Amino acid sequence: MKWYKRHNKTLLLFFPVTLFSILLISYGVLHGIIESLQSTDGGVSLQVYQELFSNTVFIQSIKFSLRVTMVSTVMSLIIGLISAKFIYHLLQKSHLKLLVWLPMIFPHFVAAYMVFSLFSSSGIIASIFYSVELISDQSQFPVLTMDRDGLGIMMTYIWKEVPFVILMLIPVFYEIDNRYEDVVRTLGGNSWNVFWTVEWKWLLPVIIETFIILFAFIIAAYEVPFLVGATNPKMIAIIAYQWFFEGDWSNRPLALAAFICITLLILVTTAVSFMSIQRLRTRLIRGKI
Numbered sequence: 001m002k003w004y005k006r007h008n009k010t011l012l013l014f015f016p017v018t019l020f021s022i023l024l025i026s027y028g029v030l031h032g033i034i035e036s037l038q039s040t041d042g043g044v045s046l047q048v049y050q051e052l053f054s055n056t057v058f059i060q061s062i063k064f065s066l067r068v069t070m071v072s073t074v075m076s077l078i079i080g081l082i083s084a085k086f087i088y089h090l091l092q093k094s095h096l097k098l099l100v101w102l103p104m105i106f107p108h109f110v111a112a113y114m115v116f117s118l119f120s121s122s123g124i125i126a127s128i129f130y131s132v133e134l135i136s137d138q139s140q141f142p143v144l145t146m147d148r149d150g151l152g153i154m155m156t157y158i159w160k161e162v163p164f165v166i167l168m169l170i171p172v173f174y175e176i177d178n179r180y181e182d183v184v185r186t187l188g189g190n191s192w193n194v195f196w197t198v199e200w201k202w203l204l205p206v207i208i209e210t211f212i213i214l215f216a217f218i219i220a221a222y223e224v225p226f227l228v229g230a231t232n233p234k235m236i237a238i239i240a241y242q243w244f245f246e247g248d249w250s251n252r253p254l255a256l257a258a259f260i261c262i263t264l265l266i267l268v269t270t271a272v273s274f275m276s277i278q279r280l281r282t283r284l285i286r287g288k289i
Contacts, residue, residue, distance in 0.1 A: 029263060036257040048253040049261075057239065058258060064233040068150040069219040072157035073211055079158065080165025081207065085195070087166075088173040103163050108156070112227040115156045119144040145228045152228035153235070161214055168210045172202050205277045212273045216266045236262055 036048050052058055083100075091097050103111070118124050126141035135141060145152035180198040189197070225235035234242075236258060244255035 029260070032256040032260050032263075036253050036260055048257045052254055052257045052261070055254070058236075058254075060233050061236045061239045064150065065219055065236040068153050068225075068235065069215055071150075072154045072161070072218050073214040075154070075158050076161035076165050076214060077207060077211060080162045080210075081169060081203070083162065084166045084169040084173060085199075088170050091166075091170055100163050100166055103160055104167075106160075108160055108221070109223040109227060111160045112152075112156045112224045115152055115159070116145050116228050119152065119155065120146070146230050148230050148233065150225075150229065150235075153225055156224050156228060157214075157218055161218075164214075165210055168206055169203060172206050173199070176202055205280050208273050208277050208280075212270050215269060220262055220266070 037044050037046070087100075091100065106114075116123065120126065121138055121141045121143065123141075123145075126135070126138045129135045129141060130138050143151075144155070176199060181194050184194045184197055219235075220237055221235070222237040222241060225238050229235060229238065240255045240258040240262075243251040243258070
């Protein structure tokens with residue numbers, strides 16, 4: 001009760017926007033579910049979902065989206081973790097933090113445009129290679145944007161999300177008691193032992209939380225795949241957008257069903273990850289890990 005009395009004014013300030021967001025999102029999701037479950041005679045049917053999962057374009061898009069999302073997320077986490085590990089001492093100085101946070105200033109579509117300008121066959125790096133005669137023609141430059149493997153999409157997300165990962169992990173490094181490191185080193189442990197036995201236990205819950213955020217954002221994003229992605233295969237957001245806004249309205253239920261499937265995938269991933277985080281933190285508090 002004391003906590004509520006101290007914070008009730010703050011809670012009331014957040015209540016309107018929170019309620020509005022919940023209602024808006026809930027309405028969109030419920031409307032999508034209803035529309036995707038309606039049959040041609042007005043009843044309830046799973047025909048749209050059966051058609052969706054028999055659609056080769058959708059299946060190919062799901063596989064491509066999951067691959068790009070997982071690679072982008074895991075690589076961002078690995079690079080961000082290694083970077084945070086070696087530079088968190090330096091980031092105690094505020095002016096150095098700006099160098100890390102700088103990529104976060106730019107929107108994702110700006111980052112995609114920069115990646116295209118740098119790494120396309122007509123981009124800056126290809127022009128430099130051609131000018132120093134490393135390649136005889138700019139068309140010989142490797143296809144890194146608008147490619148079937150999604151390299152341009154992954155490069156954009158990794159460049160954008162690594163600073164976010166660092167932002168999430170840096171406070172954890174600051175909170176770890178240095179006495180744990182002293183104990184490990186007194187017992188003859190090296191830097192790897194310190195990381196694995198001390199730091200990793202504290203970092204893992206935050207890494208899982210960051211994974212959820214990045215996974216949900218990347219798999220449902222539209223602008224980066226649209227700017228630097230190939231015409232085929234496409235990310236699921238591109239396919240759903242095209243189905244929804246194209247002239248053939250018969251594909252709109254497919255678009256809504258695709259969005260619902262992605263929403264369910266994100267919710268399931270979040271629920272499983274959240275339960276894992278709770279177990280990890282409970283074991284950490286009890287000193288079992």
